[in-house]
Amino acid sequence: MRVSKRASVVALTTAVALVAAGCSGSDDSDTGKGSGDTANGAITIDGTQPEVGLIPANTTETGGGKIVDFLWTGLVSYPNDGGAPKNAVAQDIKTTDSKVYTIKIKPDTKFHDGTVVKAKNFVDAWNWAAYSPNGAQNGSFFSDIAGFADVHTEDPDGDGPKKAPEPKAKTMSGLKVIDDTTFEVTLNAPFSIFPTKLGYSAFMPLPDAFFSQTPEEFGKKPIGNGPVKFVSWQDNVEVKLTRFDDYNLDDKVKIKDVTVKMYQEDTAAYNDLVSGTLDFQQQVPVSSLAGDKWKADLGDRAIEAQIPVMQILGIPIYDKRFQNANLRKAISLSINRQEIADKIFFNTRKAATSWSSPLAPGHTDNDCTVCKFDPAAAKAALQAAGGFTGELVLYYNADASHKEWMEATAQSIKTNLGINVRAEGVPTFAVFRQTINDHKMKGIYRAGWQQDYPDVENWIGPLYVTGGSSNDGLFSNAQVDKLYKEGTAAPSVDAAHAKFAEATKIIDQEVPAIPMFEVTQQSGVSDRVTGVKTTNVGEIDLSSVQLK
Amino acid sequence: MGRYVLRRLLQLIPVFFGTTFLIYYLVWAVPGDPFAGKCGERPCPQSYVDFMTEKFNLDKPIIVQYGTYMKNLLQGDFGQTFGGRQISDLISDAYPNTIKLAIVALIIEAVIGLAAGVLTGLRRNGFLDNLVLVSTLFMIALPIFVLGFLLQKWLGVDLGIVKPTVSNPPSFGELIMPGFVLGSASMAYIARLARTSIAENRRSDYVRTAIAKGLPMKRVVGVHLLRNSLIPVVTYLGTDLGALMGGAIVTEGIFNINGIGRQVYRAIVTKEGATVVSIVVILVLVYLLSNLLVDLLYAALDPRIRYE
Numbered sequence: 001m002r003v004s005k006r007a008s009v010v011a012l013t014t015a016v017a018l019v020a021a022g023c024s025g026s027d028d029s030d031t032g033k034g035s036g037d038t039a040n041g042a043i044t045i046d047g048t049q050p051e052v053g054l055i056p057a058n059t060t061e062t063g064g065g066k067i068v069d070f071l072w073t074g075l076v077s078y079p080n081d082g083g084a085p086k087n088a089v090a091q092d093i094k095t096t097d098s099k100v101y102t103i104k105i106k107p108d109t110k111f112h113d114g115t116v117v118k119a120k121n122f123v124d125a126w127n128w129a130a131y132s133p134n135g136a137q138n139g140s141f142f143s144d145i146a147g148f149a150d151v152h153t154e155d156p157d158g159d160g161p162k163k164a165p166e167p168k169a170k171t172m173s174g175l176k177v178i179d180d181t182t183f184e185v186t187l188n189a190p191f192s193i194f195p196t197k198l199g200y201s202a203f204m205p206l207p208d209a210f211f212s213q214t215p216e217e218f219g220k221k222p223i224g225n226g227p228v229k230f231v232s233w234q235d236n237v238e239v240k241l242t243r244f245d246d247y248n249l250d251d252k253v254k255i256k257d258v259t260v261k262m263y264q265e266d267t268a269a270y271n272d273l274v275s276g277t278l279d280f281q282q283q284v285p286v287s288s289l290a291g292d293k294w295k296a297d298l299g300d301r302a303i304e305a306q307i308p309v310m311q312i313l314g315i316p317i318y319d320k321r322f323q324n325a326n327l328r329k330a331i332s333l334s335i336n337r338q339e340i341a342d343k344i345f346f347n348t349r350k351a352a353t354s355w356s357s358p359l360a361p362g363h364t365d366n367d368c369t370v371c372k373f374d375p376a377a378a379k380a381a382l383q384a385a386g387g388f389t390g391e392l393v394l395y396y397n398a399d400a401s402h403k404e405w406m407e408a409t410a411q412s413i414k415t416n417l418g419i420n421v422r423a424e425g426v427p428t429f430a431v432f433r434q435t436i437n438d439h440k441m442k443g444i445y446r447a448g449w450q451q452d453y454p455d456v457e458n459w460i461g462p463l464y465v466t467g468g469s470s471n472d473g474l475f476s477n478a479q480v481d482k483l484y485k486e487g488t489a490a491p492s493v494d495a496a497h498a499k500f501a502e503a504t505k506i507i508d509q510e511v512p513a514i515p516m517f518e519v520t521q522q523s524g525v526s527d528r529v530t531g532v533k534t535t536n537v538g539e540i541d542l543s544s545v546q547l548k
Numbered sequence: 549m550g551r552y553v554l555r556r557l558l559q560l561i562p563v564f565f566g567t568t569f570l571i572y573y574l575v576w577a578v579p580g581d582p583f584a585g586k587c588g589e590r591p592c593p594q595s596y597v598d599f600m601t602e603k604f605n606l607d608k609p610i611i612v613q614y615g616t617y618m619k620n621l622l623q624g625d626f627g628q629t630f631g632g633r634q635i636s637d638l639i640s641d642a643y644p645n646t647i648k649l650a651i652v653a654l655i656i657e658a659v660i661g662l663a664a665g666v667l668t669g670l671r672r673n674g675f676l677d678n679l680v681l682v683s684t685l686f687m688i689a690l691p692i693f694v695l696g697f698l699l700q701k702w703l704g705v706d707l708g709i710v711k712p713t714v715s716n717p718p719s720f721g722e723l724i725m726p727g728f729v730l731g732s733a734s735m736a737y738i739a740r741l742a743r744t745s746i747a748e749n750r751r752s753d754y755v756r757t758a759i760a761k762g763l764p765m766k767r768v769v770g771v772h773l774l775r776n777s778l779i780p781v782v783t784y785l786g787t788d789l790g791a792l793m794g795g796a797i798v799t800e801g802i803f804n805i806n807g808i809g810r811q812v813y814r815a816i817v818t819k820e821g822a823t824v825v826s827i828v829v830i831l832v833l834v835y836l837l838s839n840l841l842v843d844l845l846y847a848a849l850d851p852r853i854r855y856e
Binding site for chain 2: 050051052053060061132133134135136137139140153154163164216219234235236237238262263264265267268269271274275399427428429430431432433434437447448449450462469470
């Protein structure tokens with residue numbers, strides 16, 4: 001038996017080594033486990049390393065955006081389950097003509113450094129963000145405000161030898177501080193949805209301390225005005241936050257400390273969640289969705305929430321082949337969305353039935369008639385369009401999991417229209433976006449849209465109005481533009497929504513893009529926490545968290 | 549010997565400039581505008597793109613960019629990432645973790661691999677020999693991420709005897725599982741290399757002489773046989789150290805280790821040339837120095853090898 005003895009030596013070394021790892025690995029962290037003391041409790045949630053310093057107007061990616069949303073509270077806030085925004089820092093926002101807004105803020109809210117939030121903190125922050133030499137990623141969000149063109153200039157030939165001219169002014173003429181708690185905003189043109197926009201992170205106030213240091217310094221140690229304040233940031237490891245005890249708005253947090261732990265792989269975070277070392281994961285990995293494995297793993301710790309995100313197919317209308325609305329309609333009608341949602345997404349997506357998310361105020365159910373699956377009508381529309389010659393290519397970025405559903409979509413179109421279709425991956429998102437931005441797409445491509453602020457306007461203006469910031473296909477329809485303009489100029493939000501609904505009817509006839517799926521989010525919590533809700537964009541609502 | 553070392557060190561200079569320029573150029577040639585995907589489904593404002601392009605000299609020709617980078621590097625300044633972090637901070641945060649992981653992997657693969665190799669080399673064709681041959685074949689064939697996920701799931705999630713991911717900075721104990729995963733394939737190679745080499749030298753004249761002289765078996769194997777048989781293994785271990793440091797991308801991702809593999813992967817995807825080159829500069833140095841060390845070790849193992 002000598003042989004087996006030696007064999008066991010090799011095996012045993014490995015086993016001992018691995019057990020030793022366990023002993024030293026599990027004795028730290030998890031403080032407060034089972035203590036049940038919410039007021040002193042600490043939780044750990046998943047995140048990714050913010051790409052840039054934490055400055056609201058310069059953060060567009062989700063890793064940093066999530067933390068910015070925890071650290072700051074805006075003029076208005078958005079309810080968790082959708083619906084119209086509520087005043088937060090704002091006392092009231094008044095207008096008579098949808099063009100000049102008088103904004104009064106609550107007098108006694110504070111920044112984390114103890115200074116009072118004043119009207120000028122908003123005005124200064126907005127002017128800084130809009131001033132183009134500062135290069136803020138969210139700079140264009142202020143383009144509605146009068147005087148924006150004076151502070152924001154662009155390189156006349158794109159990326160070439162010429163430089164953008166120095167802006168004429170440093171501040172926008174449309175912003176005026178009346179007194180410590182009041183300021184006035186004048187817009188270029190009436191815009192009825194403007195107050196809704198004010199909860200978006202680009203519009204957060206900045207403390208005086210921001211202007212006495214460089215943006216880089218501030219971004220590493222941000223000072224906000226939200227329910228939690230910044231403690232420390234260890235790059236690629238964690239951001240620590242703690243309750244701001246002077247916070248006096250509705251969404252106070254009950255727990256004390258929050259650690260946002262950075263993960264590179266969502267599967268690593270998921271394994272931590274299942275084994276109980278992580279308290280919240282925003283989106284469980286795709287690999288755990290098959291056969292509802294995540295529900296089996298997590299049991300009643302699984303949370304499912306609808307988020308205001310839609311998957312869309314973009315159409316390059318600048319390409320001659322796609323200029324016939326009947327062809328676009330034919331393609332849309334020929335896709336069996338329900339089958340793809342069932343088979344590829346395991347029902348974590350819902351087949352789209354309208355042009356906006358049901359979470360957007362002003363949304364109309366079932367207003368997308370071309371979202372139906374109707375092969376007969378599709379064939380008829382294709383005939384009306386005079387057919388399609390050549391090959392139709394559907395493009396997607398291959399660095400995220402889009403291959404399966406794009407191929408299924410291509411197959412669906414191919415089978416039901418009888419034309420030659422295939423899906424093709426573009427290696428990276430950067431190359432993919434660059435081709436789209438340069439208007440050089442040679443076929444239909446996947447796109448996604450998450451609303452910036454909850455209103456049906458955000459599903460029309462940026463996407464389908466001439467010159468819209470994300471109107472990548474260069475769709476242009478005079479009637480849509482006219483109705484949209486009437487809507488934004490309407491005296492009330494309800495009147496605006498009525499106009500937007502009319503515009504959507506025309507969009508539905510013209511099919512400038514193809515709505516595919518409404519997205520739901522699958523989150524999980526640990527067994528230490530209770531009552532966890534997610535916000536309107538699917539982040540954890542810190543004010544809802546309690547320890548068991 | 550002194551001259552040999554000096555000559556080898558001087559060779560580092562052209563290799564250093566050659567590799568860094570090549571890598572700078574390759575990152576630069578990766579298609580895609582680094583700022584095209586930064587703002588999601590919405591193009592970034594031109595003012596932001598202009599600001600960044602100017603800040604990072606991206607509008608200049610590649611040779612000027614590389615020259616500026618090298619000039620700063622020689623003054624000890626690694627530059628900044630697009631996010632405004634000092635690359636030197638990023639490296640000093642991540643490198644110790646990767647070095648620790650590589651050392652743990654190296655120790656595990658050397659100890660287990662050598663033990664298995666020596667045991668089977670001395671007794672070929674037995675049950676143990678076949679077991680090691682089959683299990684090493686299995687380890688070589690098994691992709692590293694499969695082994696990583698399996699161990700993480702079994703030992704971390706299902707049995708709960710280790711934490712699925714490591715803390716920061718990781719302790720040596722926590723790194724044993726990731727180190728085992730990272731070193732698994734090399735472990736199998738080392739076992740096979742050592743086995744063949746031992747089996748070959750087992751029949752050589754000097755071993756027969758040593759046995760005939762009546763030396764105890766322990767001494768024959770430990771001093772005479774092992775010393776000569778270690779040369780191919782040491783060669784492999786030396787180059788493997790460099791490979792372990794650079795190739796930890798998958799392992800670091802699975803176990804959420806804040807290391808160099810993760811950083812370099814992200815920097816390549818976001819086209820941050822300066823970050824990639826800065827990390828690779830150090831990897832190149834590690835490779836070159838560990839190879840030099842291996843060459844010098846030959847003389848210690850086999851006195852017949854001399855350097856001029």
